[in-house]
Amino acid sequence: MNRKKFLATTATGATAFMANPFQSFAKQYGDIEPYKLETVKEFVIAGHGKLDVVTQMLEEYPNMLYCRYDWGNGDFEEAIEGAGHVSNKQIAQYLIEKGARPNIYVLTMLGETAIVKSIIEKYPSLLNGRGPHGLSLLHHAKAGGESSKDLFNYFEEKGLKEMNFKIK
Numbered sequence: 515m516n517r518k519k520f521l522a523t524t525a526t527g528a529t530a531f532m533a534n535p536f537q538s539f540a541k542q543y544g545d546i547e548p549y550k551l552e553t554v555k556e557f558v559i560a561g562h563g564k565l566d567v568v569t570q571m572l573e574e575y576p577n578m579l580y581c582r583y584d585w586g587n588g589d590f591e592e593a594i595e596g597a598g599h600v601s602n603k604q605i606a607q608y609l610i611e612k613g614a615r616p617n618i619y620v621l622t623m624l625g626e627t628a629i630v631k632s633i634i635e636k637y638p639s640l641l642n643g644r645g646p647h648g649l650s651l652l653h654h655a656k657a658g659g660e661s662s663k664d665l666f667n668y669f670e671e672k673g674l675k676e677m678n679f680k681i682k
Contacts, residue, residue, distance in 0.1 A: 549581060558583040561593025562600050565608060568593060572612060579614050591646035598623045599649050601657035619645035622654040625661030631668060641672055652676050 553571075557578045560567035571578055582590040597605040598620035606624060610616055618640060622630050630651075634640060644650060652674045655666035 549575060549578060551583075554578070554581045555583045557581065558591055558593050558596055561596035561602075561605055561609070563597075563602055563605070565605050568605060568608065579609065579612055585647070589647060594620055595646045598654060599646060599657060601659065603658075603661075617645070618643075619649070619651065619654045622651050622662060622665050623658040625658050625663075625665065627662075627664050627668075630665055634668075634672070638672075641669070641674060650674065650676070 553575065557568070557571050560571065582592050584590050592614070594606055594609045594614040594616060597609065601623060603624060606616070606620055618630060618633055641651065645654065652666065652669045653676065655662040655669055658665070
């Protein structure tokens, strides 16, 4: 291929991609069926406390790691978040090892004090944020037990109080 043809080809390709970047994705991957909603729900529920089910399902559905289930009204939850709010450190660590993306709530439950404090210092409004089911950072620190005690005290010093709050 000569330089002129190369430039014409790449310019056309780049223009087409910029016009519709998803078309390029669709050509590469074709029509991929999404996971069934009930399968995602089963995985998220297992994330709360069934390591054997989580392990087996990830073998069958590797990308389930990134799926979220909507319990209604925008109350989305991933399996790792379920492990986070019920203090299942074993499942949370397993999912992280497999590539799950922990958020500030899971990191709080795991007692990752330096990481969580640095996020809060940079973005203090996150103190008032809510995780799945409307659960607070303070809830997750309490769920983390001894390893999250410093964060629990830190959140209380910042003015957080345990509240009963649910997504409606």
